[in-house]
Amino acid sequence: xxxxxxxxxxxxxxxxxxxxxxxxxxxxxxxxxxxxxxxxxxxxxxxxxxxxxxxxxxxxxxxxxxxxxxxxxxxxxxxxxxxxxxxxxxxxxxxxxxxxxxxxxxxxxxxxxxxxxxxxxxxxxxxxxxxxxxxxxxxxxxxxxxxxxxxxxxxxxxxxxxxxxxxxxxxxxxxxxxxxxxxxxxxxxxxxxxxxxxxxxxxxxxxxxxxxxxxxxxxxxx
Amino acid sequence: xxxxxxxxxxxxxxxxxxxxxxxxxxxxxxxxxxxxxxxxxxxxxxxxxxxxxxxxxxxxxxxxxxxxxxxxxxxxxxxxxxxxxxxxxxxxxxxxxxxxxxxxxxxxxxxxxxxxxxxxxxxxxxxxxxxxxxxxxxxxxxxxxxxxxxxxxxxxxxxxxxxxxxxxxxxxxxxxxxxxxxxxxxxxxxxxxxxxxxxxxxxxxxxxxxxxxxxxxxxxxx
DNA sequence: TGTATAGCTGACTGGTGGTCATTTCAAGGG
DNA sequence: CCCTTGAAATGACCACCAGTCAGCTATACA
Numbered sequence: 001x002x003x004x005x006x007x008x009x010x011x012x013x014x015x016x017x018x019x020x021x022x023x024x025x026x027x028x029x030x031x032x033x034x035x036x037x038x039x040x041x042x043x044x045x046x047x048x049x050x051x052x053x054x055x056x057x058x059x060x061x062x063x064x065x066x067x068x069x070x071x072x073x074x075x076x077x078x079x080x081x082x083x084x085x086x087x088x089x090x091x092x093x094x095x096x097x098x099x100x101x102x103x104x105x106x107x108x109x110x111x112x113x114x115x116x117x118x119x120x121x122x123x124x125x126x127x128x129x130x131x132x133x134x135x136x137x138x139x140x141x142x143x144x145x146x147x148x149x150x151x152x153x154x155x156x157x158x159x160x161x162x163x164x165x166x167x168x169x170x171x172x173x174x175x176x177x178x179x180x181x182x183x184x185x186x187x188x189x190x191x192x193x194x195x196x197x198x199x200x201x202x203x204x205x206x207x208x209x210x211x212x213x214x215x216x217x218x219x220x221x222x
Numbered sequence: 223x224x225x226x227x228x229x230x231x232x233x234x235x236x237x238x239x240x241x242x243x244x245x246x247x248x249x250x251x252x253x254x255x256x257x258x259x260x261x262x263x264x265x266x267x268x269x270x271x272x273x274x275x276x277x278x279x280x281x282x283x284x285x286x287x288x289x290x291x292x293x294x295x296x297x298x299x300x301x302x303x304x305x306x307x308x309x310x311x312x313x314x315x316x317x318x319x320x321x322x323x324x325x326x327x328x329x330x331x332x333x334x335x336x337x338x339x340x341x342x343x344x345x346x347x348x349x350x351x352x353x354x355x356x357x358x359x360x361x362x363x364x365x366x367x368x369x370x371x372x373x374x375x376x377x378x379x380x381x382x383x384x385x386x387x388x389x390x391x392x393x394x395x396x397x398x399x400x401x402x403x404x405x406x407x408x409x410x411x412x413x414x415x416x417x418x419x420x421x422x423x424x425x426x427x428x429x430x431x432x433x434x435x436x437x438x439x440x441x442x443x444x
Numbered sequence: 445t446g447t448a449t450a451g452c453t454g455a456c457t458g459g460t461g462g463t464c465a466t467t468t469c470a471a472g473g474g
Numbered sequence: 475c476c477c478t479t480g481a482a483a484t485g486a487c488c489a490c491c492a493g494t495c496a497g498c499t500a501t502a503c504a
Binding site: 037116130171177181202212214 | 259260333336337338339340341343344348351352355356358359385386388389390391392393394396397399400401403408409411412415416418419424428430431432434435436
């Protein structure tokens with residue numbers, strides 16, 4: 001009857017299944033950190049989790065559904081961290097910096113966000129996808145709510161800012177995904193190019209421009 | 223001796239090889255339109271090109287090098303179209319709209335741009351990658367030059383604008399890559415979400431904010 | 445026409461995500 | 475206490491993928 005059952009026993013109750021599912025997710029996250037998206041294989045994950053490959057498919061319909069779940073978890077985790085560090089009144093600059101740093105600090109969030117719409121979502125059943133969109137909506141609302149206070153914007157303005165920050169984050173961190181060329185002997189012109197696409201200033205400068213743009217467009221009533 | 227040789231003969235001269243390489247690229251572009259990135263297979267491409275799979279690897283080291291080449295071609299093609307339609311003095315809005323529409327009109331450019339740095343570049347030899355970066359630098363310079371005139375900005379400002387437009391384009395068109403859910407019976411909350419991420423207004427509004435932001439920061443001398 | 449060169453071929457390799465008939469084990473009834 | 479039962483777990487198996495390379499043969503040139 002004890003609900004704390006060794007994980008490598010058979011999971012029969014719903015509770016035990018949830019535990020096992022989580023164990024798979026934990027192993028997946030660890031493995032993802034090591035291997036990244038492209039090199040991540042289900043066979044390897046099975047080994048690292050200590051189960052057979054077929055077992056993984058009892059808990060996730062596809063590899064992409066597993067990634068979608070990892071993404072959801074990392075989104076929630078990030079939004080909690082971000083919100084917790086928002087203060088009462090911030091400059092656009094400080095806000096952008098905090099957003100960037102917290103997003104980057106979570107080693108899983110950005111790589112998955114970048115691949116969400118053009119890879120991950122294409123091998124997930126529609127109902128699961130809808131469920132995931134709802135998690136997204138909920139998190140955006142929470143973050144927008146707090147951002148409205150921090151940036152002294154209306155709720156609608158804050159909501160637009162938050163959504164736009166996501167878009168900008170995807171674009172700006174794209175360059176971080178390039179193969180690391182820094183240690184190679186690169187010609188200077190290419191070095192300059194890479195430097196000019198450094199993601200942090202790219203994100204922060206443009207985030208500030210956008211936030212100030214939104215603020216200027218429709219000054220809050222009163 | 224005739225240099226116009228049937229394509230399904232053996233390519234011996236450099237000229238003939240270039241023709242064959244181009245024939246592969248043409249078939250690849252057509253096939254890419256039908257199948258998209260993920261479903262694109264080298265075996266299928268061989269069939270469509272009318273050669274054996276091994277032959278493809280005489281002309282491209284990897285699948286990704288082929289995609290990189292397609293990308294380069296589409297970048298050059300896009301920048302020519304875009305430049306040709308730039309006029310002497312444009313509003314930020316008109317500029318952004320033109321950039322968005324010309325980029326979207328090329329069915330290959332955006333899907334490849336989106337995958338450039340986190341997929342394509344990771345399976346291409348370094349020298350080829352450097353070559354590709356140089357093509358990129360060159361095109362950005364050309365486009366920036368013309369954009370400076372069109373937007374009445376300094377060269378440095380225009381260069382920053384062009385680079386930032388690329389980043390924004392990647393982020394904003396991300397949502398267009400989602401599986402098409404419109405025909406399904408979607409719950410209204412999710413419909414609203416999708417509508418609020420419609421890529422065209424998302425891109426154009428923020429492009430304008432950024433261009434105006436850049437313009438305001440360092441007014442051109444004189 | 446004979447021969448050397450090199451473009452071309454496709455069977456093959458080691459991998460992938462995903463399936464499913466079979467095995468195995470925990471729970472509940474007798 | 476054992477036995478039945480049904481579901482969790484398994485891993486051999488499938489179709490497919492990108493990429494390789496020994497052998498074949500069309501071509502240019504002597």
